[in-house]
Amino acid sequence: MNALAPSGRSLAPFEARLSGVHDVERKSAAGDLARTGLPGPRVEAWHYTNLRALSGHVFAESDVLFDEKEARAVLASVIPEGSIFEKLPRLVLVNGRIAPGLSSSTASLPEGVSWSSFASAPDFGTQTSPQRDPLVALNTALASDGMQLSVATGVKAGQVLLVSLALSSSGVVSFHPRHNVALAPEASLTLIEISAGNDGQELYFHNPVLTCSLAEGAHLEHVKLQQEAGNAIHLATVYADIAGHATYESFTLTLGSALARHEVHASLAGAHAAVHVNGAQLLGNTQVGDITSVITHSAPDCISRQTVRNVLTDRSRAVFQGKVLVERVAQKTDGYQMNQALLLSPTAEIDAKPELEIYADDVRCSHGATVGALDEEQLFYLRSRGIAGAQARQMLVEAFLIEATDLVRDEVARTLLDGALADALLNRITAEERGS
Amino acid sequence: MSELLKISGLHASIDADGIPKEILRGVDLVVPPGEVHAIMGPNGCGKSTLSYVLAGREEYDVTAGSVSFMGQDLLAMEPEERAAAGLFLAFQAPVELPGVNNANFLRTAVNAVRRARGEPELDAVGFLKTVRAATKNLSMSDDMLKRNVNVGFSGGEKKRNEVLQMTMLQPKLAILDETDSGLDVDALRIVAEGVKNLRSPDFSALVITHHQRLLEYLGPDRIHVMVRGRIVRSGGPELAKQIDVEGYASFLTEAA
Ligand SMILES: Nc1ncnc2c1ncn2[C@@H]1O[C@H](COP(=O)(O)OP(=O)(O)O)[C@@H](O)[C@H]1O
Ligand SMILES: [Mg+2]
Numbered sequence: 001m002n003a004l005a006p007s008g009r010s011l012a013p014f015e016a017r018l019s020g021v022h023d024v025e026r027k028s029a030a031g032d033l034a035r036t037g038l039p040g041p042r043v044e045a046w047h048y049t050n051l052r053a054l055s056g057h058v059f060a061e062s063d064v065l066f067d068e069k070e071a072r073a074v075l076a077s078v079i080p081e082g083s084i085f086e087k088l089p090r091l092v093l094v095n096g097r098i099a100p101g102l103s104s105s106t107a108s109l110p111e112g113v114s115w116s117s118f119a120s121a122p123d124f125g126t127q128t129s130p131q132r133d134p135l136v137a138l139n140t141a142l143a144s145d146g147m148q149l150s151v152a153t154g155v156k157a158g159q160v161l162l163v164s165l166a167l168s169s170s171g172v173v174s175f176h177p178r179h180n181v182a183l184a185p186e187a188s189l190t191l192i193e194i195s196a197g198n199d200g201q202e203l204y205f206h207n208p209v210l211t212c213s214l215a216e217g218a219h220l221e222h223v224k225l226q227q228e229a230g231n232a233i234h235l236a237t238v239y240a241d242i243a244g245h246a247t248y249e250s251f252t253l254t255l256g257s258a259l260a261r262h263e264v265h266a267s268l269a270g271a272h273a274a275v276h277v278n279g280a281q282l283l284g285n286t287q288v289g290d291i292t293s294v295i296t297h298s299a300p301d302c303i304s305r306q307t308v309r310n311v312l313t314d315r316s317r318a319v320f321q322g323k324v325l326v327e328r329v330a331q332k333t334d335g336y337q338m339n340q341a342l343l344l345s346p347t348a349e350i351d352a353k354p355e356l357e358i359y360a361d362d363v364r365c366s367h368g369a370t371v372g373a374l375d376e377e378q379l380f381y382l383r384s385r386g387i388a389g390a391q392a393r394q395m396l397v398e399a400f401l402i403e404a405t406d407l408v409r410d411e412v413a414r415t416l417l418d419g420a421l422a423d424a425l426l427n428r429i430t431a432e433e434r435g436s
Numbered sequence: 437m438s439e440l441l442k443i444s445g446l447h448a449s450i451d452a453d454g455i456p457k458e459i460l461r462g463v464d465l466v467v468p469p470g471e472v473h474a475i476m477g478p479n480g481c482g483k484s485t486l487s488y489v490l491a492g493r494e495e496y497d498v499t500a501g502s503v504s505f506m507g508q509d510l511l512a513m514e515p516e517e518r519a520a521a522g523l524f525l526a527f528q529a530p531v532e533l534p535g536v537n538n539a540n541f542l543r544t545a546v547n548a549v550r551r552a553r554g555e556p557e558l559d560a561v562g563f564l565k566t567v568r569a570a571t572k573n574l575s576m577s578d579d580m581l582k583r584n585v586n587v588g589f590s591g592g593e594k595k596r597n598e599v600l601q602m603t604m605l606q607p608k609l610a611i612l613d614e615t616d617s618g619l620d621v622d623a624l625r626i627v628a629e630g631v632k633n634l635r636s637p638d639f640s641a642l643v644i645t646h647h648q649r650l651l652e653y654l655g656p657d658r659i660h661v662m663v664r665g666r667i668v669r670s671g672g673p674e675l676a677k678q679i680d681v682e683g684y685a686s687f688l689t690e691a692a
Binding site: 376377381388392395398399400403 | 491492493495514515516518519520524525527530533534535536541544545548549552584601605
């Protein structure tokens with residue numbers, strides 16, 4: 001294999017592992033990668049998000065053994081003991097591998113819902129395109145485990161948690177879990193996906209791929225909380241194939257990691273389907289948070305909605321790329337995109353790239369963006385009621401983001417996000433007061 | 437101490453497109469403890485500006501004069517310190533806070549002020565009890581506590597929400613900036629009751645109004661007439677009656 005691929009970045013960080021893959025699909029993905037390399041800044045889709053942080057390391061496979069106590073502590077940081085979330089069925093992965101001891105038993109799943117491990121019967125499905133997406137190719141070549149979840153026809157499955165913990169390994173590691181969710185006709189599910197890492201460990205790279213297929217009339221609410229360790233790299237790709245009258249509603253909350261991208265490819269394949277790719281990012285230090293989506297309207301009367309809110313402090317940077325492709329058949333498409341940012345420091349930055357590509361003539365598509373600071377009048381109002389400046393600012397920041405998480409329909413999932421948000425803001429304020 | 441609030445020779449201006457525009461041009465005013473005073477004056481004379489400057493809005497530059505509040509230099513204090521010291525401003529145009537729950541807002545404010553005053557904070561139950569009693573007195577529905585602060589509130593609801601905050605924060609001096617404007621008779625009576633309930637030797641109010649009716653409810657001790665950024669006349673309640681009949685015309689010449 002060629003370590004220096006023609007146009008992209010070197011594959012050296014993964015070279016040894018890539019040359020060791022054997023089955024057909026993994027080999028083919030490794031071959032795709034060898035041709036393209038990892039995306040460099042000249043690749044249009046990666047113009048704003050630079051992967052140089054991957055260079056200069058060799059990402060080893062993570063240790064199989066982990067410290068149970070450490071695992072419980074990190075788990076409790078996202079699912080507080082005694083909380084309602086603790087009672088939900090959950091599948092927990094540690095460093096990319098399912099940890100049965102931390103997961104619920106299969107028996108705890110509602111009737112009509114089943115899960116199995118990707119490792120037991122690897123199936124990459126047909127939704128992804130490793131040839132075009134190097135990070136998906138990387139995942140395909142190196143995927144070791146993941147969740148395969150299915151919900152039977154008409155079953156209202158309620159909430160299921162998919163938790164991915166990153167715990168200390170010996171050295172710099174990466175893991176590439178592969179998840180699949182399949183909803184039969186009229187089935188519904190709230191998938192709460194949480195990524196959390198133990199701060200203070202060495203650099204790790206989490207590279208999950210999730211494929212979702214929604215049959216006629218199915219409803220999937222996918223709510224994600226990304227709370228990786230501060231130095232981590234998190235590059236996730238989601239594919240959603242949405243049949244007629246089905247809805248894929250997603251929300252991602254980015255709090256953690258040094259470099260993050262949440263990329264969604266949604267395909268509206270049948271009439272009256274809907275997709276929501278909403279999110280919020282609270283970034284500080286030199287964090288980079290990227291929400292990228294490609295939504296393809298391939299059928300008439302479909303709806304797509306994207307509302308993303310960013311709060312940026314210090315020298316953090318947010319990226320919003322939203323592409324909506326409306327094919328000729330997709331008449332009466334209703335598309336909406338809104339990207340909003342609160343810039344709380346002069347060195348913070350947002351890069352937004354909305355993109356509309358429309359081939360149908362009877363469509364309604366709009367997009368907008370706002371960038372601003374905190375409202376002085378609101379701030380004064382709070383302070384005039386005795387609330388000190390730092391707390392008043394925190395309240396307004398939280399309010400701005402809560403207006404985004406309000407879009408999450410599932411109340412349990414929304415409560416989880418709002419709690420994580422409040423904790424994150426509290427930590428920030430305490431850090432501010434400590435003068436760090 | 438014979439004065440709770442003492443304003444002397446207060447000048448304040450605002451930056452209007454790079455040019456300082458003087459709005460307050462030498463305000464002198466004293467409010468003793470336990471009294472209700474009213475400020476009346478034509479639109480644009482600087483009443484709201486005075487209330488903002490007293491509450492600590494940074495947009496305005498105080499160019500001369502002083503304000504003492506309970507013997508302290510008010511102008512040297514942060515807005516939140518003024519609130520903790522016992523100053524409350526009911527805004528003429530209450531600010532909407534999307535995403536901020538009204539009950540949370542109230543509880544945060546009450547506890548911030550209590551902390552600063554060295555009083556124990558209210559827990560959830562204690563707060564709820566206090567706030568329920570207050571909303572009942574003001575004929576407010578519990579629903580208004582669940583909504584976001586002032587978002588989608590009618591004009592009257594916003595004003596009542598201001599009075600609710602005043603009641604909960606237990607100020608020593610409440611400045612009510614046209615809290616009665618746009619209220620129907622019933623709402624006006626409720627708001628007036630809200631102020632009256634606080635009346636004590638330790639509570640004073642500075643009521644900015646155009647209307648005789650609120651003053652009839654409250655029975656003010658003194659009326660001050662403001663014209664072009666100055667108090668041009670002070671007198672007893674009869675001054676309000678005179679303005680009600682004649683308007684401000686006769687005072688305009690005094691300001692020149
Ligand atoms: N933020 C501001 N920018 C520019 N002019 C202002 C501002 N605030 C007040 N003014 C001006 O100052 C004057 C006094 O306003 P205000 O204090 O609101 O009067 P009142 O409350 O007595 O009606 C008016 O001419 C008004 O236009
Ligand atoms: Mg006014």
